[in-house]
Amino acid sequence: AQRVTQPEKLLSVFKGAPVELKCNYSYSGSPELFWYVQYSRQRLQLLLRHISRESIKGFTADLNKGETSFHLKKPFAQEEDSAMYYCALNPLAAAGNKLTFGGGTRVLVKP
Amino acid sequence: EPEVTQTPSHQVTQMGQEVILRCVPISNHLYFYWYRQILGQKVEFLVSFYNNEISEKSEIFDDQFSVERPDGSNFTLKIRSTKLEDSAMYFCASSEGLAGLGTYEQYFGPGTRLTVT
Numbered sequence: 529a530q531r532v533t534q535p536e537k538l539l540s541v542f543k544g545a546p547v548e549l550k551c552n553y554s555y556s557g558s559p560e561l562f563w564y565v566q567y568s569r570q571r572l573q574l575l576l577r578h579i580s581r582e583s584i585k586g587f588t589a590d591l592n593k594g595e596t597s598f599h600l601k602k603p604f605a606q607e608e609d610s611a612m613y614y615c616a617l618n619p620l621a622a623a624g625n626k627l628t629f630g631g632g633t634r635v636l637v638k639p
Numbered sequence: 640e641p642e643v644t645q646t647p648s649h650q651v652t653q654m655g656q657e658v659i660l661r662c663v664p665i666s667n668h669l670y671f672y673w674y675r676q677i678l679g680q681k682v683e684f685l686v687s688f689y690n691n692e693i694s695e696k697s698e699i700f701d702d703q704f705s706v707e708r709p710d711g712s713n714f715t716l717k718i719r720s721t722k723l724e725d726s727a728m729y730f731c732a733s734s735e736g737l738a739g740l741g742t743y744e745q746y747f748g749p750g751t752r753l754t755v756t
Binding site: 571627 | 642643670672674680681682683684687694695697730734744745746747748749750
């Protein structure tokens with residue numbers, strides 16, 4: 529069975545400071561990893577996925593299979609980054625395509 | 640941009656009553672999902688649905704739960720006899736294909752808050 533752990537429930541940073549959200553996973557096969565974001569009173573939406581290897585809104589995340597991690601980073605946080613962030617795993621090639629979520633990290637960017 | 644919609648936004652029901660939560664997935668999507676999030680806990684997978692059949696279900700999805708696509712647009716989650724512990728936010732999602740192919744993402748609805756009293 530797969531598991532996703534986000535050790536920080538809350539991250540509070542000042543505007544312009546770097547922010548890193550940790551995500552560790554356990555899964556015996558090859559996973560697909562995602563970061564979802566939920567802004568205040570909005571729906572869950574995909575932020576980025578490891579397969580695309582792109583930067584979205586200044587955020588990047590690298591899959592480290594050796595450390596089984598998929599940490600999310602942004603060098604200069606903005607106030608509009610304040611939101612709930614969820615790391616999620618999908619077991620590749622598995623029937624059903626279910627996502628396993630971490631517990632989420634609330635990011636608060638202070639002015 | 641097309642969105643997944645869910646109704647109602649909030650449902651209050653008494654223990655033992657049946658509830659039906661409704662979702663309208665994005666029109667060209669083929670895969671449909673239900674997740675739930677109990678307050679303060681993780682978002683948990685309940686069930687996935689493709690080609691009018693359940694593809695996968697979790698341990699949470701017991702005989703009290705059922706899903707249906709009664710027409711070409713709606714996707715419903717029924718809880719036959721609600722319990723207090725069914726109180727949660729229920730999210731519907733849909734995807735065009737399987738994410739395992741590296742292309743398709745799951746699009747989430749805004750959720751239905753179910754309160755069982």
